[in-house]
Amino acid sequence: MPEIRWDIITEERVIIATERSRRPHDFKRTDAPAEPKPAFVPNCPFCEGNESMTPPEVDAFRAAGTQPDSPGWRVRVVPNKFPALASAGDANPRAQGIYTLADGVGAHEVIIETPRHHETPVVAPLTQWTDALRMYQNRLRALAQDEQLKTILIFRNEGKAAGASLEHPHAQLVGLTFIPPVVQRHLDGVQRYRTRHGKHPFEAIIEQELREGTRLVRQTERFLLYVPFAARVPYELLIVPLEPVARFEQMSEPLLQQFAMLLQDALQRLYTVLNDPPYNYMLFTAPAGYESEFWLHLRIVPRLSIEAGFELGSGVNINITAPEDAARYLRECDGAAAS
């Protein structure tokens, strides 16, 4: 019998219909490279030594004495060469007859997470991967100074089926002058839940997930890794801190290191269980004005199925893998075996 499950925050429904369910290895990535990737690719704009192929860097962690836009960096940030939004313009809405439009103003950066082409988060040394996430913090801190920007979204696209056009490990950052619908619905849902229940929904979620245990993948001292009750897609994962933290750049060094370890572990588990799946992750950190009440979280979405006419026309997802089954496979796997 298919189930309807409600997302406890947005109150949106998901259909869990497992009749077509597959075992995890049947979700085989079809575009996975057959060969191990090389550490350097001559025409890759993100490889060390190819700095001239990108716009000038806006930030980097580099060895003492090395120059911007030259080798010697560990993590490097450049403007997106084809930005979705421009850094200057008039963000005020204007009319075109009955319609409304504005200049597309915002920020669009690329965070190159390693100088080495093959060094995905799954195989990167933890120190390198932690540096990459420390740079996420740096950029969030820098862009928080721009009063135009209300929301800063950092996300990662891995694999062609997840929309990645370049293979070299990188994340992207987009700064928006507004709060977009997905974030607004989350904020509205949190507000609604607090009013009704007197607590943040993540507090209630963490309590129940720890008690039930069936959707839990891993708990560390400060974080939880779990499959949401109303997961929209197979093997969706959430990482939340056990105590609220509003902005990612507020995480102390010990917290950041634990987060880096757990995110790497989550990606290694997906790699092992699902055979190197394409995925996206999105880091949700407090929009401007919500610093006191937001509870940051990171959502990982493996791209194992395609949204078709039903999903586009309804906004309802059909998830063919029960969250409890996904969690069990991920829990039982030894993530570190991937590296």
Add this chain to the structure above:
Amino acid sequence: MPEIRWDIITEERVIIATERSRRPHDFKRTDAPAEPKPAFVPNCPFCEGNESMTPPEVDAFRAAGTQPDSPGWRVRVVPNKFPALASAGDANPRAQGIYTLADGVGAHEVIIETPRHHETPVVAPLTQWTDALRMYQNRLRALAQDEQLKTILIFRNEGKAAGASLEHPHAQLVGLTFIPPVVQRHLDGVQRYRTRHGKHPFEAIIEQELREGTRLVRQTERFLLYVPFAARVPYELLIVPLEPVARFEQMSEPLLQQFAMLLQDALQRLYTVLNDPPYNYMLFTAPAGYESEFWLHLRIVPRLSIEAGFELGSGVNINITAPEDAARYLRECDGAAAS
């Protein structure tokens, strides 16, 4: 300079960023079959003669004297073999701790649009294609009798990248016991616009599209085919009747014939301009209780790009083709040349 455009109904933003724009033929379908498709495929469950491979039919247009689940049909409807929703169960929400779930109750049917495997809407004789749409009306009429169902969505997935698992021309119908988010946001937006402006937004849209002309693809006596001002993806198309019609099954025979012709023409134009693209279309007809005020429409979404982390994390689309450019290519093409 990228642009932000607001959807006039939902008020959601779209980013139009044409720096990466491509000419239409660069959106080449990579999974397009090299060979012409045969009229009959021995192991295709939807081909005439293979009726025993599907669940028993629930409706069909058939030649006089032929038996159900045997050859002789022109259009055939069967339950989905792997239904996302079950026909019976308890749709009332129940609690699991803090969470809410219910049995997944609803309808899930497959409308096989032709007995012949190769006969896509682009190449089908107009009489056959009109029969297929007449069957959409039949099923909407039949399922309107089921008081549990609040929303009935008919959609079509064409091509693997649009989520089609079977090649034989078919649409699907899903009946839901609730109004899903995409439809609810549309209803809310229409209500808001009416309150502010005293008219239905489609009335205002049609006026402006006819006056501007830049996003128009084709106008017939009773319908408009156009690219929306805030199109979310390249070459998105809308078909709307010039005068409001609430439910698709209310369309008179002459209206249905004109709709069939225009929808076929739209798909032929996409086929020609974009080289047989994968696409979805969704038919939005009045949910139960909205029969007096809904304005039906059909939305066609070519699947030329992949939603990545930004879209998943924000709900904002980045469209790399200006709606006016898409409309010009589609307007200037002779759709019928595809067949």
